[in-house]
Amino acid sequence: MDAPRTDTPALEIRNLRVDYGRFTAVHDLSLTLMPGEIFGLAGPNGAGKTSTIRVLATLLEPTYGEVKVAGLDLFEETDRAHEVIGYMPDLAPVIPDLKVWEFLDLYAHSHGLKGRRKRERVDACLEKVRLTDKRNVYGRALSRGMTQRVVLAKTLLHEPKLLLLDEPASGMDPIARRDLRGILEELAAGGATILVSSHILSELSDMCTSVGIMHLGRLLRHGPKDAVLGAIDGERTQIRIDVVEGAEAAAMRLEGRDDVDSVRVDGTRIVVGFRGGGAARAALLRELVAQGAAISAFTPERSGIEALLMSVIEEDGR
Amino acid sequence: MIPTAAAAALPWRNPVLVRFCRSRLRLRKSVFWFLLTLIITTFVVTLTYIVRTKGGTPAEDAARGLWIPLLIIQGLILMFKGTGSVAAGLIQDKIDQTLDYQRLTPVAPLRSLLGYLFGLPVLEYVMFALTLPHLAFVVLVGKIPAGALISVYVAFFVCVVLYHLTGLAAGMVMRRWIWGYMLSILLVLLVNVILPTFVSQLGLKFFQYLSVWPVIGQKVLPLTVPAAALAGARAQNPYFAAGEVPFFDWTLSPFIFTLLLQGALIVTFGTMAHRRWKSASRHSLSKPYSLGFLAGFVVVLLGNVWPIITRERMPFPLFGERDLDDLGEAIAIGLPLVYACVVWLLCIVLFSIVVPTHDSYVRGIRRAMKLGRSSARPWDDDAGAVSGYAVFTAVAVGGFGVLLNELSAAGFLAPFDESQQLWRLPVAFGLVLFYTALLLQALGPRPTVLVVLLLWLLPILVAIVLAAAGNDFGVPEAVIGSLSPIALLVASGMLPLGELTSGAEGRLSAVLTGANTGLAFVVLQTAALWLHWNRRRHEYEALCRPRDRASESASSAGISSAVRT
Numbered sequence: 107m108d109a110p111r112t113d114t115p116a117l118e119i120r121n122l123r124v125d126y127g128r129f130t131a132v133h134d135l136s137l138t139l140m141p142g143e144i145f146g147l148a149g150p151n152g153a154g155k156t157s158t159i160r161v162l163a164t165l166l167e168p169t170y171g172e173v174k175v176a177g178l179d180l181f182e183e184t185d186r187a188h189e190v191i192g193y194m195p196d197l198a199p200v201i202p203d204l205k206v207w208e209f210l211d212l213y214a215h216s217h218g219l220k221g222r223r224k225r226e227r228v229d230a231c232l233e234k235v236r237l238t239d240k241r242n243v244y245g246r247a248l249s250r251g252m253t254q255r256v257v258l259a260k261t262l263l264h265e266p267k268l269l270l271l272d273e274p275a276s277g278m279d280p281i282a283r284r285d286l287r288g289i290l291e292e293l294a295a296g297g298a299t300i301l302v303s304s305h306i307l308s309e310l311s312d313m314c315t316s317v318g319i320m321h322l323g324r325l326l327r328h329g330p331k332d333a334v335l336g337a338i339d340g341e342r343t344q345i346r347i348d349v350v351e352g353a354e355a356a357a358m359r360l361e362g363r364d365d366v367d368s369v370r371v372d373g374t375r376i377v378v379g380f381r382g383g384g385a386a387r388a389a390l391l392r393e394l395v396a397q398g399a400a401i402s403a404f405t406p407e408r409s410g411i412e413a414l415l416m417s418v419i420e421e422d423g424r
Numbered sequence: 425m426i427p428t429a430a431a432a433a434l435p436w437r438n439p440v441l442v443r444f445c446r447s448r449l450r451l452r453k454s455v456f457w458f459l460l461t462l463i464i465t466t467f468v469v470t471l472t473y474i475v476r477t478k479g480g481t482p483a484e485d486a487a488r489g490l491w492i493p494l495l496i497i498q499g500l501i502l503m504f505k506g507t508g509s510v511a512a513g514l515i516q517d518k519i520d521q522t523l524d525y526q527r528l529t530p531v532a533p534l535r536s537l538l539g540y541l542f543g544l545p546v547l548e549y550v551m552f553a554l555t556l557p558h559l560a561f562v563v564l565v566g567k568i569p570a571g572a573l574i575s576v577y578v579a580f581f582v583c584v585v586l587y588h589l590t591g592l593a594a595g596m597v598m599r600r601w602i603w604g605y606m607l608s609i610l611l612v613l614l615v616n617v618i619l620p621t622f623v624s625q626l627g628l629k630f631f632q633y634l635s636v637w638p639v640i641g642q643k644v645l646p647l648t649v650p651a652a653a654l655a656g657a658r659a660q661n662p663y664f665a666a667g668e669v670p671f672f673d674w675t676l677s678p679f680i681f682t683l684l685l686q687g688a689l690i691v692t693f694g695t696m697a698h699r700r701w702k703s704a705s706r707h708s709l710s711k712p713y714s715l716g717f718l719a720g721f722v723v724v725l726l727g728n729v730w731p732i733i734t735r736e737r738m739p740f741p742l743f744g745e746r747d748l749d750d751l752g753e754a755i756a757i758g759l760p761l762v763y764a765c766v767v768w769l770l771c772i773v774l775f776s777i778v779v780p781t782h783d784s785y786v787r788g789i790r791r792a793m794k795l796g797r798s799s800a801r802p803w804d805d806d807a808g809a810v811s812g813y814a815v816f817t818a819v820a821v822g823g824f825g826v827l828l829n830e831l832s833a834a835g836f837l838a839p840f841d842e843s844q845q846l847w848r849l850p851v852a853f854g855l856v857l858f859y860t861a862l863l864l865q866a867l868g869p870r871p872t873v874l875v876v877l878l879l880w881l882l883p884i885l886v887a888i889v890l891a892a893a894g895n896d897f898g899v900p901e902a903v904i905g906s907l908s909p910i911a912l913l914v915a916s917g918m919l920p921l922g923e924l925t926s927g928a929e930g931r932l933s934a935v936l937t938g939a940n941t942g943l944a945f946v947v948l949q950t951a952a953l954w955l956h957w958n959r960r961r962h963e964y965e966a967l968c969r970p971r972d973r974a975s976e977s978a979s980s981a982g983i984s985s986a987v988r989t
Contacts, residue, residue: 121794123790123794125783125786125787125790126783127781127782127783127786127787128783128786128967163524163528164527164528165524165527165528165704166705167703167705167706169787169790169791169794170790170791170794170795185530185532186530188528188529188530189530191528193528195521195524198521199520199521199522200522201443201447201520201522202520203447203450204443204446204447208443208446208447212439212440212442212443213439213525213529215439215442216439216440216526216529216530216531217529217530218530260525
């Protein structure tokens with residue numbers, strides 16, 4: 107296969123549409139990703155993320171649309187495209203009656219690896235996901251997080267140029283998530299393009315170079331992470347404030363502020379819609395304490411992307 | 425040096441096959457089955473051999489007599505257990521989503537399917553291998569000729585592959601492993617027991633060649649049964665009705681005919697599995713393939729009854745050993761009716777495969793509109809072109825015309841020359857076929873099942889109850905019964921015969937009224953379905969057009985508002 111030129115987009119989607127009967131899951135989606143990009147696809151449940159990824163993985167036939175992967179027409183040159191695509195589904199399964207190494211060996215073999223090269227690649231991928239000591243464990247005996255890591259190892263076996271990861275971190279513990287981020291950054295540095303979807307948005311903000319927001323089948327915003335975040339009118343954060351007493355009084359004081367969009371009191375908890383960055387939040391906390399509020403916890407609940415997502419969805423709804 | 429393509433075909437180079445060899449042959453799990461096979465086979469072979477030799481049967485004959493019990497054990501292992509394993513295993517992979525992993529590898533679909541076909545039942549193949557020492561004993565002591573041995577096992581394995589492919593196709597279509605398992609076992613029972621026992625006795629002997637029994641009848645029985653007993657067994661037992669297979673003006677060996685027929689079905693089931701492997705949303709068969717299959721079926725069906733309808737000979741016992749002339753009326757009325765019912769059944773299966781659901785029809789319109797057409801091309805999976813169903817009907821009715829023409833040329837229809845009713849069956853048959861397709865198209869699969877229950881089966885049951893209650897079969901019973909297309913076909917086919925009989929004028933008149941009512945009811949239903957479908961079609965087209973424009977504008981607004989790199 108010809109090596110794709112670096113100026114060839116790793117992924118080009120034009121007017122992709124997916125219908126389930128009369129329900130449209132993806133509305134004429136267009137998107138271009140370049141090599142080395144880590145693209146985070148965010149959106150609530152039912153936004154069309156999984157449908158989009160399943161089309162890109164050739165598991166779902168779209169109603170129409172054009173997709174090119176590393177210059178290959180996905181629907182005309184499917185077998186060649188499979189050589190450059192790695193796909194990890196949401197709640198990825200393993201084969202229960204195969205040992206971990208047998209599972210990886212099956213797909214290494216399926217991707218044309220043979221002999222020593224196959225064994226080395228299986229070992230390297232196991233090492234990468236830190237599961238070398240589990241190589242002889244049966245698939246059915248793995249925990250959810252370990253299963254995710256085994257499937258990630260499987261996805262990396264053939265060194266794909268385009269990785270499609272649907273909710274990859276679900277079930278992973280914090281260490282495995284950190285490892286996942288490291289692996290993805292390393293792959294991107296090597297020229298691979300990664301499309302990762304999640305509704306746990308803090309995951310995306312940490313690892314992505316660009317993001318897209320999907321809602322009701324439409325890609326509402328997309329572009330470099332900083333540019334997309336910058337396009338939002340300030341940083342909107344939801345802050346959870348727990349007080350020992352005097353929640354109503356504190357809430358009344360908060361309602362009078364210009365940088366507060368909303369205040370909701372729930373017992374000793376106040377949930378505040380707030381516009382402003384870290385410094386503004388610190389100033390707010392100082393003021394509340396100075397006013398005598400007995401604060402036991404002060405927790406910003408949403409990351410920048412979460413705020414962006416809510417903002418864009420609300421905007422779309424209006 | 426082995427060429428690359430040939431090397432890829434080697435079993436141990438097939439990753440899917442290697443996977444199943446690993447997972448299904450783990451000694452801890454499989455040892456039970458291995459021991460069970462050895463114990464039962466050894467018990468049956470040893471006991472039968474000892475009893476026979478002690479009863480004075482020569483060792484050679486006693487050993488030969490073990491072949492059929494051994495074939496039954498081998499058949500139970502590979503045909504029943506193996507087929508179930510294929511269907512259930514594939515569905516389990518589908519449920520686990522691990523089938524998707526294999527789809528995403530660059531392994532060619534055919535190679536993957538071969539891996540599943542021979543890998544899922546690998547335990548059963550090893551169990552079969554454990555019966556080979558017993559077979560070797562039968563062959564060596566019984567001095568079985570190599571030709572017979574090879575013929576039987578070639579036919580046996582072709583059968584096994586056909587059944588396993590059936591399981592694979594069932595696995596690709598069904599969603600729950602238990603249903604896939606049961607369906608595939610049922611299909612094996614159908615082709616081994618039900619079709620040879622019942623349908624082949626109605627003149628459609630070719631169904632018998634879907635099993636290995638005719639080859640056993642041709643190759644094994646002469647070795648194991650004395651000549652005098654064999655003639656009796658062949659006359660009595662439909663499984664072993666040997667001799668040559670009549671096909672138009674030719675005669676074929678059962679072995680060749682079995683291979684041809686099963687080969688065609690292997691290609692068909694292979695095509696189904698391949699299409700579903702490539703895309704789970706595709707129909708199992710394309711419309712052109714289904715039409716070709718229907719045409720092929722009609723040709724095989726006609727070829728099989730040709731010696732009868734041309735008065736050449738009666739090649740098998742239809743209603744016992746009787747002369748063709750004695751059966752004239754039964755053949756003139758029975759064969760067209762059997763043809764109509766069997767072809768209708770096949771068409772129901774084919775229509776349920778090729779008629780698109782409303783959802784996929786809508787998808788077809790959207791896709792076509794994007795490509796600048798107003799609807800999907802007539803032979804696409806998503807097309808709901810009624811003209812296509814008319815072509816299916818034309819092929820089936822065309823075969824029916826040939827059948828009637830030959831029956832007439834051979835003089836079978838002479839007693840009915842005065843009949844005013846001969847037109848009824850072809851008209852009812854064509855109408856019912858087209859109505860069936862339109863029913864599926866206009867209402868979709870689930871409502872169609874309700875229609876079958878309420879309008880196809882219920883009227884017959886009500887008519888039976890009324891007739892039983894009144895102790896008579898009059899106009900009301902006939903009218904109600906004929907509302908069902910099943911009863912309509914039977915009544916239309918039987919009316920000419922009724923005209924010949926005397927002494928039942930009242931009943932004949934009732935059936936005639938019923939057939940007229942039934943025909944009018946099917947015409948009305950067809951017209952209603954046609955109108956309903958046209959209305960739905962226009963609704964769907966309208967649904968697609970404005971939404972596309974709206975979504976295009978919304979989409980372009982979305983893109984323009986996106987932050988571009």
